[in-house]
Amino acid sequence: MTNREKYKFDYFTIDHYGELVKMARDLGFIFILHKDDYVADRKDIIWRHDVEFSPAQALKMAKIEHDLGVKTTYFFQTHSENYNIYEKYFSDILQEIRALGHHIGLHFDSHYWDVSDEESLERCIAVDTDYFNKVFDINIDTFSFHNTTSFVLSCEGYRYGGLINTYARLFKEKYQYCADSTGYWRYEVLDEVLCDPNTRHLQVLIHDSMWSDTVMSPRKRVMTAIQKEAERVKKFYDDDLVAFGAKNIDDDVVL
Numbered sequence: 001m002t003n004r005e006k007y008k009f010d011y012f013t014i015d016h017y018g019e020l021v022k023m024a025r026d027l028g029f030i031f032i033l034h035k036d037d038y039v040a041d042r043k044d045i046i047w048r049h050d051v052e053f054s055p056a057q058a059l060k061m062a063k064i065e066h067d068l069g070v071k072t073t074y075f076f077q078t079h080s081e082n083y084n085i086y087e088k089y090f091s092d093i094l095q096e097i098r099a100l101g102h103h104i105g106l107h108f109d110s111h112y113w114d115v116s117d118e119e120s121l122e123r124c125i126a127v128d129t130d131y132f133n134k135v136f137d138i139n140i141d142t143f144s145f146h147n148t149t150s151f152v153l154s155c156e157g158y159r160y161g162g163l164i165n166t167y168a169r170l171f172k173e174k175y176q177y178c179a180d181s182t183g184y185w186r187y188e189v190l191d192e193v194l195c196d197p198n199t200r201h202l203q204v205l206i207h208d209s210m211w212s213d214t215v216m217s218p219r220k221r222v223m224t225a226i227q228k229e230a231e232r233v234k235k236f237y238d239d240d241l242v243a244f245g246a247k248n249i250d251d252d253v254v255l
């Protein structure tokens with residue numbers, strides 16, 4: 001069996017992503033937020049995005065969801081090695097996703113702060129949240145952990161630093177969980193979970209660049225996203241020099 005078959009490369013295209021969102025909607029799942037009350041006899045879904053590699057790809061997904069009439073939550077990092085959410089280009093994308101009616105949350109990086117106890121967890125989430133709220137003139141209410149550790153997974157309280165914890169005991173106990181982490185379904189496959197009549201409450205976790213326009217391996221999906229971003233930054237430099245009227249000197253050529 002090839003990796004393409006074993007890890008279902010064909011599954012993770014943007015077109016298929018739209019079909020899955022539509023499937024969830026058409027099967028009668030109500031799209032809710034983490035802050036909404038748990039209602040035992042409602043068939044619902046908390047659809048969550050941890051934005052890891054490409055906010056632009058996240059925006060593409062946000063538009064698909066908007067066209068299908070569903071609202072999801074986008075959790076952004078403030079210490080990402082892949083994007084600076086406080087850079088204008090990315091801030092504008094966040095605001096565009098928000099303007100489409102989606103919910104915004106914090107994708108909290110415990111590694112940046114080297115958090116190892118609940119007291120510092122409270123403090124560090126509050127620090128990240130405070131600046132985030134001020135910059136984006138928003139009042140976020142939920143966070144998710146980036147790259148979970150055994151310590152953060154042991155933090156099952158409902159709130160930390162004033163924000164609802166997507167890994168709280170409530171969500172672990174009441175909602176099934178389906179995640180595309182590192183580009184394949186590690187436990188259950190999303191459409192099978194959606195179609196199972198026993199699925200009544202579900203939290204879905206999506207990562208932007210684990211989905212691509214064409215069929216490729218998970219690693220290539222991520223590398224393509226990183227390359228695209230690098231090209232954007234290179235173009236930014238070249239355009240900037242044109243705007244300044246400055247010489248852009250390369251080997252034996254001046255642009």
Ligand SMILES: [Zn+2]
Pocket residue numbers: 050052107145146147
């Ligand atoms: Zn993450």
